[in-house]
Amino acid sequence: MAALKPGVIALFDVDGTLTAPRKVATPELLQFIQDLRKIVTVGVVGGSDLSKISEQLGQTVTHDYDFVFSENGLVAHKQGKLIGTQSLKSFVGDEQLKEFINFTLHYIADLDIPIKRGTFIEFRSGMLNVSPIGRNCSQEERDEFEKYDKVQNIRSKMVSILREKFAHLNFTFSIGGQISFDVFPQGWDKTYCLRYLDGFHEIHFFGDKTYKGGNDHEIYESEQTIGHTVTSPEDTMKQCQSLFLES
Numbered sequence: 001m002a003a004l005k006p007g008v009i010a011l012f013d014v015d016g017t018l019t020a021p022r023k024v025a026t027p028e029l030l031q032f033i034q035d036l037r038k039i040v041t042v043g044v045v046g047g048s049d050l051s052k053i054s055e056q057l058g059q060t061v062t063h064d065y066d067f068v069f070s071e072n073g074l075v076a077h078k079q080g081k082l083i084g085t086q087s088l089k090s091f092v093g094d095e096q097l098k099e100f101i102n103f104t105l106h107y108i109a110d111l112d113i114p115i116k117r118g119t120f121i122e123f124r125s126g127m128l129n130v131s132p133i134g135r136n137c138s139q140e141e142r143d144e145f146e147k148y149d150k151v152q153n154i155r156s157k158m159v160s161i162l163r164e165k166f167a168h169l170n171f172t173f174s175i176g177g178q179i180s181f182d183v184f185p186q187g188w189d190k191t192y193c194l195r196y197l198d199g200f201h202e203i204h205f206f207g208d209k210t211y212k213g214g215n216d217h218e219i220y221e222s223e224q225t226i227g228h229t230v231t232s233p234e235d236t237m238k239q240c241q242s243l244f245l246e247s
């Protein structure tokens, strides 16, 4: 489908931007995107994997959008076709990953905190998720750890040691949620997907977490994009209406 305004793309975050958090997109939104697509090229970039994004935006998502970037673009689809994949394992390599994982597990073993459970490192395709208490703790134990960590700074101390020890790997460490932090190569945030959008002279990005520390911040701030902060799917439609459909 040829868009009326060539070289212009509207690129959307998923959660909180096209759908209510962790919910399915409304029929109104899906129709709006198809109307918008007659005017500009449209794309989505989400942190989740493709199966989760399909649950939220529909099983035909890779055909409904010109570009679908799942896992921040580590998996990239253009007009329904897979055009690129990247993973932690192939990028960093098993030797260096093993070194990092071994050191981290030793560090956790020596850590004196009130309780420990299981799954201290979760290996995902684009990141490692590290939890000093272990991910399979109960909700109550999570809440307790979060309080304890606020006082003892277990995670931030651990991050500063890992950052220094593995400086050569150029990892980004991101403390989020209650019990863990994420570790991934520098640049593997949502800006990763911009490498596929060289041909566009106007990249409009819409996201709800554009503040510092939010998962839309880097791409919102990027010199390659024109960033727009939205508060809900309704707000996204409203802003797109005035930007693209009324001019």
Ligand SMILES: [Mg+2]
Pocket: 013, 014, 015, 016, 017, 207, 208, 209
């Ligand atoms: Mg969001």
